[in-house]
Amino acid sequence: MLRDITLGQYYQTDSVIHKLDPRVKLIATICFIISLFIVKSWIGYAIAAVFLAVSIKLSKVPFKYMIKGMKAIVFILLITVVFNLFLTPGEVLVSVWKIRITKEGLQTAVTMAVRLSFLIVGSSIMTLTTTPNSLTDAMEKLMKPLKVFKVPVHEVAMMMSIALRFIPILLEETDKIMKAQIARGADFESGNLIKKAKAMVPLLVPLFISAFRRANDLAMAMEARCYRGGEHRTKMKPLKYAGRDRIAYGVLAAYFAVCIVIGIYL
Amino acid sequence: MSIILDHVNYIYGSDTSLAVHALKDINLVIPDGQFIGLIGHTGSGKSTLVQHLNGLIKPSNGNIYFNGEDIHAQDYNKKKLRSKVGLVFQYPEHQLFEIDVFSDVCFGPKNLGLSRQETELRAYAALKQVGLEDDYFYQSPFDLSGGQKRRVAIAGVLAMKPEILVLDEPTAGLDPKGRDEILDQIAKLKEETGITVILVSHSMEDVAKYVERIIVMNQGAVMLDDIPREVFKHYKELEEVGLAAPQVTYIMQALSKKGMPVRTDVTTIAEAKDEILRVLGSGR
Numbered sequence: 286m287l288r289d290i291t292l293g294q295y296y297q298t299d300s301v302i303h304k305l306d307p308r309v310k311l312i313a314t315i316c317f318i319i320s321l322f323i324v325k326s327w328i329g330y331a332i333a334a335v336f337l338a339v340s341i342k343l344s345k346v347p348f349k350y351m352i353k354g355m356k357a358i359v360f361i362l363l364i365t366v367v368f369n370l371f372l373t374p375g376e377v378l379v380s381v382w383k384i385r386i387t388k389e390g391l392q393t394a395v396t397m398a399v400r401l402s403f404l405i406v407g408s409s410i411m412t413l414t415t416t417p418n419s420l421t422d423a424m425e426k427l428m429k430p431l432k433v434f435k436v437p438v439h440e441v442a443m444m445m446s447i448a449l450r451f452i453p454i455l456l457e458e459t460d461k462i463m464k465a466q467i468a469r470g471a472d473f474e475s476g477n478l479i480k481k482a483k484a485m486v487p488l489l490v491p492l493f494i495s496a497f498r499r500a501n502d503l504a505m506a507m508e509a510r511c512y513r514g515g516e517h518r519t520k521m522k523p524l525k526y527a528g529r530d531r532i533a534y535g536v537l538a539a540y541f542a543v544c545i546v547i548g549i550y551l
Numbered sequence: 552m553s554i555i556l557d558h559v560n561y562i563y564g565s566d567t568s569l570a571v572h573a574l575k576d577i578n579l580v581i582p583d584g585q586f587i588g589l590i591g592h593t594g595s596g597k598s599t600l601v602q603h604l605n606g607l608i609k610p611s612n613g614n615i616y617f618n619g620e621d622i623h624a625q626d627y628n629k630k631k632l633r634s635k636v637g638l639v640f641q642y643p644e645h646q647l648f649e650i651d652v653f654s655d656v657c658f659g660p661k662n663l664g665l666s667r668q669e670t671e672l673r674a675y676a677a678l679k680q681v682g683l684e685d686d687y688f689y690q691s692p693f694d695l696s697g698g699q700k701r702r703v704a705i706a707g708v709l710a711m712k713p714e715i716l717v718l719d720e721p722t723a724g725l726d727p728k729g730r731d732e733i734l735d736q737i738a739k740l741k742e743e744t745g746i747t748v749i750l751v752s753h754s755m756e757d758v759a760k761y762v763e764r765i766i767v768m769n770q771g772a773v774m775l776d777d778i779p780r781e782v783f784k785h786y787k788e789l790e791e792v793g794l795a796a797p798q799v800t801y802i803m804q805a806l807s808k809k810g811m812p813v814r815t816d817v818t819t820i821a822e823a824k825d826e827i828l829r830v831l832g833s834g835r
Contacts, residue, residue, distance in 0.1 A: 462645065467633065470658075494693070
């Protein structure tokens with residue numbers, strides 16, 4: 286049931302992308318997203334597509350698996366496309382009754398669809414190949430300069446990693462409670478909206494209780510081990526750049542430069 | 552009224568790199584009125600197996616028949632199946648949600664579309680069956696102790712009047728007293744109503760006293776399936792897969808090795824006592 290949501294869930298395998306330093310992947314993802322908005326021509330999107338395709342290939346995550354996780358976003362994608370397609374004023378291509386499709390509309394719709402799907406696939410490569418923990422490690426490291434402005438970087442990173450860690454646990458819990466209630470004859474699928482909302486009560490109440498219980502237990506366990514945030518904490522496995530990370534940065538810089546050039550001149 | 556599992560296989564996450572073959576070619580017949588112990592180490596597939604029995608999980612391949620009907624056929628009424636095969640999950644107290652004990656137990660029968668009167672009668676009967684006092688009926692389920700919560704949760708399934716009751720580790724996390732109370736209650740219930748009971752556990756000690764048939768699971772496959780005394784004869788093999796026979800088996804084995812002519816296939820402490828006394832008596 287809920288296990289089918291694969292969007293952004295870590296996919297365990299052994300690949301070059303998996304081994305990269307999480308900071309590289311984080312920066313690469315940000316650069317990739319920016320590049321999608323810099324380029325405006327087809328050549329630019331083609332280059333982005335190639336970059337994306339190579340990353341997917343290198344990551345060894347099955348493309349099918351990636352697409353399966355995207356099903357939830359198809360709806361958003363569809364709305365964006367439809368709105369852009371029918372509501373952009375300009376040179377009319379086709380017109381049926383009151384509905385018009387304009388040349389500009391078609392153009393923006395396609396660009397939007399490409400941008401959005403690239404954006405989602407691009408960022409899911411990062412989450413599919415990086416464990417939540419190393420991702421927050423990377424964020425903590427990259428945000429360190431903000432400490433000057435009294436931003437509690439470590440605490441924020443800790444909260445994020447705990448939140449991320451709890452997602453699969455709570456999903457599993459939801460699945461379990463759902464099954465237990467179905468075994469007692471609960472029905473989560475049929476009925477109108479109000480009935481469906483009411484049917485959620487036997488699921489949500491136990492889920493909240495268990496979430497609070499777990500949060501309590503975790504807080505207790507952390508206190509028992511004398512946890513206190515920020516200052517003077519060291520890491521068991523500090524992040525360190527290796528040769529492949531430098532190569533990756535090089536490739537990324539080249540890609541980004543090409544995108545900027547294309548964005549300006551084409 | 553029987554369940555037949557025919558070449559049931561189940562694979563978790565079949566399209567990922569982490570596919571786990573949780574059940575391997577399970578063939579079982581569960582006739583009416585048996586008291587069965589389903590034993591296995593953590594991760595042996597016993598929880599996965601019991602979730603197949605009421606159609607919560609669909610087998611990757613193979614068929615399951617309840618009273619001769621395929622439960623995954625297009626037009627099969629699964630809701631009805633779930634009222635016939637009552638499944639009590641591990642830590643069932645985590646599923647409680649109502650404002651008081653009584654309404655929570657009413658949840659199951661209410662979902663079956665029964666009248667209010669029938670629902671409340673069943674809830675009352677179920678709470679009595681698990682031995683809960685009237686004083687608790689209108690308390691919040693969250694104010695009860697662990698053992699009481701568990702009774703309420705079990706009553707919640709019993710109120711649906713299942714013909715087959717499946718309990719997944721009903722004693723997990725309870726103290727010895729709470730454990731014995733729950734198991735005794737289940738045994739009593741079995742005796743009074745004659746329903747089929749499947750008791751899932753990882754402890755031989757727990758089930759040896761009660762059940763008439765033991766199914767041992769190991770790594771997703773059925774390893775042994777026999778009456779208790781026959782199963783315990785394989786105590787060496789059981790140890791290899793991280794299980795153990797009841798302690799009396801070991802005592803009797805040790806006694807017989809020391810030259811005392813005792814039977815080694817006893818399963819309970821009471822039987823062992825009688826057997827030792829018999830041998831000692833005849834020796835004099």
